[in-house]
Amino acid sequence: MALERTPQPLRVGVVGLGFAGTTALDAFSSLPGVEVVALAGQEQPRLDELAESRGVPNRYHDWEDLVARDDLDVVSIGVPNHLHHPIALAALGSGKHVFCEKPLAPTGALAQEMVDAARTANRVLEIAFNHRRRADVQYIRRYLDEHDIGRIYHARSSWRRRAGIPGLGSWFTNRQMAGGGPMVDLGPHMLDIALHLMDEPRVTSVSAVAYEELGRAGRGGRSGSTTTGGTRTFEVEDFASALLRLDTGGSIHLETSWASYSADEEDIAVELLGATGGARLFVRNYATDDTVRLYSDVAGAPAVTAPEVHVPAGHHLAVIEEFVATVRSGEWADAYGDYALHRSRVIDAVYQSAAEHREVEVP
Incomplete structure (x- = not known):
């Protein structure tokens, strides 16, 4: 009789140390089968405090270094609006799913590029419409x-x-x-x-x-x-x-x-x-x-x-639970952020x- 394999933990990197980033960090950390393994932000005292208090093993000053990790399944974006687009494109382009604070991007044209990148990579792009x-x-x-x-x-x-x-x-x-x-x-x-x-x-x-x-x-x-x-x-x-x-x-x-x-x-x-x-x-x-x-x-x-x-x-927490469930389902064809693009x-x-x-x- 074959043993049933335990699903691998979903490994998450969180970018952002303010309200949005901290809220996402706490939500992901509270879910079973999810591990927040990396945190990025430019306010060093806040970065150290959050990483230590939440037990995040890896911390980065620059988001590029976090996204470059090849062991992440998800990148969560909770930073000023103008950074949503470059972080999402880099994460999606390297095969990671993306959870992004609203708005999707400062302009519809940039939002379109994010949705196109999610579709090309066949990865989930979800927005924090909590x-x-x-x-x-x-x-x-x-x-x-x-x-x-x-x-x-x-x-x-x-x-x-x-x-x-x-x-x-x-x-x-x-x-x-x-x-x-x-x-x-x-x-x-x-x-x-x-x-x-x-x-x-x-x-x-x-x-x-x-x-x-x-x-x-x-x-x-x-x-x-x-x-x-x-x-x-x-x-x-x-x-x-x-x-x-x-x-x-x-x-x-x-x-x-x-x-x-x-x-x-x-x-x-x-x-x-x-x-x-x-x-x-x-x-x-x-x-x-x-x-x-x-x-x-x-x-x-x-x-x-x-x-x-x-x-x-x-x-x-509810929107992040739904995001995690979608990622785990493997049914991503309608999860590229098109509804957020219209908004x-x-x-x-x-x-x-x-x-x-x-x-x-x-x-």
């Missing part, structure tokens, strides 16, 4: 699967902060490094949730505006921000709003703000308007309860349902529309 894995978002998704609310003809999706520019003068506010402000930082999450709940329609055109009133004046910075990167000029927007037209004939209003003189300190909201019902997600200051409302008619009268949905921590193309169109003061088509 917010769609929130328990309340998943509850609404199941509700829509089980209840007919008619054609969803419009959605409102927004992430707004009262004062939350993540590091005035850091890489976040440098156009070349970040690619934009809140629309490229928060917008991918809100666009992803809306498209996910609406069964993945395609955005065909965009009409947008963008402003930089507070950030340009040095106001609206997040209190206690420790983001590093120097004292760069504020070069991006602090508020953007867009009307997206869909191939279904429907539409989405997408709005993002790092800073504005508005009522809420921070809120995440998605509202779906259907022909016979509706649903709303509203998360104030990262609330974990009482975030869902369902709208319908009961016995001819308007009805509002407030289901009890608790949102535990761990939705970042990058839409964000591109938002910035183009705002800059040119006209509606633009999405490729």
